[in-house]
Amino acid sequence: MTMDIVVTDLVFTYPSGVTALDGVTITIPAGERLAIVGQNGAGKTTLVRHFNGIFQPTKGTVEIGDWDTKGRDIAALATRVGYVFQNPDEQLFARNIRDEIAFGPKNLGVPKDEIPDRVARSLQRAGLVGLEDTHPYHLSLSERKRVALASVLAMETPIVVLDEPTTGQDARGVALIGDVVAELHTEGRTVVAITHDMDFCAENFDRVLVMADGKVIADGDPEHAFARLDALAEAHVEPPQLERLRTELGWKQPVSTIEEFVAQLKKNK
């Protein structure tokens, strides 16, 4: 079975009466790397919190593979969707990092003898080797964010959702998270990330969803999505650095990476 995410006419209204999602329809095929961008309050987090059942649709449906999320609890959906919170302090609770990371797989019923391997692999990927015995409280915010990431990676779910993974990370941290996205992609898993870092987005994702006021207002590969200047302005999103540069230079062809930029520079000379 393929683990596509299918969202149909999704509306979500908070108990306060605020409508956070106002008719969202998208399909995210299994194995895709999708970035969701838009201003704070656009509905990005509300949308992805439907994937693992934290929120249930007010109207419309959300399907994860052959499951409709309606009536399914978070524990069941956690076998399919791993969710890394924006604020790690909403997620971390154990007294040391090893236990924190082992908790997810243990709960999924992963055989005991497989768990140390999974923990080791996740620590490695998240750049946390050597910190196994540390209490999360003694780590910096950027390290705690990577612990939250590692504990979701250890669950080896077919879908991984990252809510603003790069905030507070230094240059090395951002590069490391880019590598994690690439590895998950190689393994055929779906990665959905919310991000404000458009350069990170252009360089690491296949598809960009631009959201504003609870709606999807642009959807496409980074080159096309970031060329939709009208939608970006409406969503208060600034295009990636190289896109802004090539626009200023009056080049017609969009560019996503440094390689593409330099290749075009050569051609234009």
Next chain:
Amino acid sequence: MTDMIALAGVHYSYPDTETEVLRGIDLTVDAGQVVGVVGASGVGKTTLAKVISGFIPHSEGGELSGGVEVDGIQVPTSTLADVVSRVGLVTQNPFNQISGAKFTVREEIAFGLENLGVPRDEMIERVADVVELLGIEELVDRSPYALSGGQQQLVAIASMMVMAPRVLVMDEPTSQLDPSGSRLVFDIMESLASKGTAVIVFEHKLELLRETAEVLHVLADGVIAATGTPREVLSDARTDEWGVGATRFTRAARRAVEQGLLPKKTELPVSLPDAVEVFRR
């Protein structure tokens, strides 16, 4: 020119530890200046922010030596009350900054003024001014806890700004904000500096630092590894080694120089205007 912040030979280690986190920091910030500090995670940026704002040694203890002068007083030997009346600190985790004593954002922002016994009319006016400046009018009646990370960060900034400190210490103030929110915060820092506030900002957002900071320091392993204009520092070949990274403008130009597409002595760009100038030639 008046030094509002003057650090001289500052060393520090946390309580019950041997390792020095700061190993001899000299740094000054003048009135009206925005000074940036960049560096990898874990090099001591937050520690330095706490030293300048008095949380070290007043709340956290530890071994501090060297001179820490802020707005004419020596921070370690002054009372915390004297220090906080001069220095405002915005921390990177806004959630930790909420007082927990107030039910609405408006009351939260007014909390500091209330503690100082500022007259009610003046308090209302000052709160309204910062609320407008930060564009958070629609948040004022909500609970500080029912906000997104970005909204909490704006409230934390408002709570500090309303006190009108003469020295501002900003520790990753835009970590939770979207690009337009981040730009707004940098614009506000610039405008406060133009009115005489001394601002020191610890940040990873290089493009905004290039546009706003007058001087930039690199903190690496507890020492200042480099100092200069943001353009000098951020186009340095060692930025990856320092864990600071570089903008795509810098990286693209560096690659172009390597491939002979730009002259060898090109001054590498850091921001969009720099890059347009370099690549138009």
